[in-house]
Amino acid sequence: MVQPPSAPVNQPRGLRGDYSRVGADYTLAQDWERYSQDEHAIWATLYRRQIDLIESYAAPEFLTGVRALGASASMIPRFEDANRVLQATTGWGIVAVPGLIPEETFFDHLAHLRFPVTVWIRRREELDYLVEPDVFHDFFGHVPLLMNPIFARFMQAYGEAGPKALATPGGLRMLARLYWYMVEFGLIRTGSGLRVYGAGILSSKGETVYSIESPEPQRLAFDLVRVMRTDYRIDDFQRTYFVLDSFEQLFEACYNTDFAPMYRQYGAQPPIAADARPA
Numbered sequence: 001m002v003q004p005p006s007a008p009v010n011q012p013r014g015l016r017g018d019y020s021r022v023g024a025d026y027t028l029a030q031d032w033e034r035y036s037q038d039e040h041a042i043w044a045t046l047y048r049r050q051i052d053l054i055e056s057y058a059a060p061e062f063l064t065g066v067r068a069l070g071a072s073a074s075m076i077p078r079f080e081d082a083n084r085v086l087q088a089t090t091g092w093g094i095v096a097v098p099g100l101i102p103e104e105t106f107f108d109h110l111a112h113l114r115f116p117v118t119v120w121i122r123r124r125e126e127l128d129y130l131v132e133p134d135v136f137h138d139f140f141g142h143v144p145l146l147m148n149p150i151f152a153r154f155m156q157a158y159g160e161a162g163p164k165a166l167a168t169p170g171g172l173r174m175l176a177r178l179y180w181y182m183v184e185f186g187l188i189r190t191g192s193g194l195r196v197y198g199a200g201i202l203s204s205k206g207e208t209v210y211s212i213e214s215p216e217p218q219r220l221a222f223d224l225v226r227v228m229r230t231d232y233r234i235d236d237f238q239r240t241y242f243v244l245d246s247f248e249q250l251f252e253a254c255y256n257t258d259f260a261p262m263y264r265q266y267g268a269q270p271p272i273a274a275d276a277r278p279a
């Protein structure tokens with residue numbers, strides 16, 4: 001990436017999609033000092049809305065991660081603080097990125113235990129709905145489970161599966177569905193009932209309640225092939241959620257699994273519709 005000759009100084013940290021200062025790996029400095037009071041206040045609003053809600057809805061492993069990370073309720077976290085705790089727990093770290101990054105770079109970061117976290121935060125007008133990841137989604141939603149050794153190991157395996165998916169027709173689409181349903185929108189059965197662990201759900205007030213309480217969506221038992229063949233919606237609550245029995249189940253299904261035969265068998269077929277009922 002070519003750096004522009006004079007990157008403006010003192011631009012608000014909240015400028016989204018500023019790729020002008022990224023390195024070859026699409027990371028940049030978080031520049032925490034640049035967040036404005038208003039940006040911290042938006043974090044505080046989002047955090048306050050979710051923190052009580054997730055006590056009743058999130059998986060225990062997620063809640064454990066939230067507590068151990070000890071992120072601030074009132075300010076956007078400093079990534080270096082989280083990194084000290086993460087590194088000591090699972091060896092993971094987070095790196096700052098300006099937003100979505102190319103798939104191959106994203107996979108490479110995960111394979112090397114680095115989770116890309118977007119630096120900017122949404123505006124007040126967008127508290128409830130955002131199509132792209134921001135720091136609240138990435139940090140609040142994804143980082144707590146990186147404290148869990150099994151889930152963290154699955155995320156590494158996911159990253160390691162990237163190059164083969166990129167090299168196989170239809171492979172990327174199928175691997176992306178695994179991320180969508182099992183990282184962003186996953187549910188898990190626990191001793192205290194159905195719980196949420198997916199980052200896309202837990203960073204959304206509305207979907208946290210909907211995914212557990214609503215009679216509308218179907219909740220199917222995790223099935224790797226079915227997940228990787230099922231289309232998804234990016235503009236509305238999900239029509240289908242997949243439910244794990246445990247994080248071990250997800251890890252076991254994916255670790256040391258060669259997805260190539262699945263890509264060959266299903267990669268060129270049309271996907272199963274997002275709201276299709278199982279046969």
Ligand code: HBI
Pocket residue numbers: 097099100101102103106116117118133175176179
């Ligand atoms: N980049 N920052 C960021 N975050 C993502 O979740 C992400 C990405 N690039 C690609 C990507 N996700 C997906 O296409 C893969 O999960 C398949």
Ligand code: FE
Pocket residue numbers: 133137138141142184199200
């Ligand atoms: Fe995400």
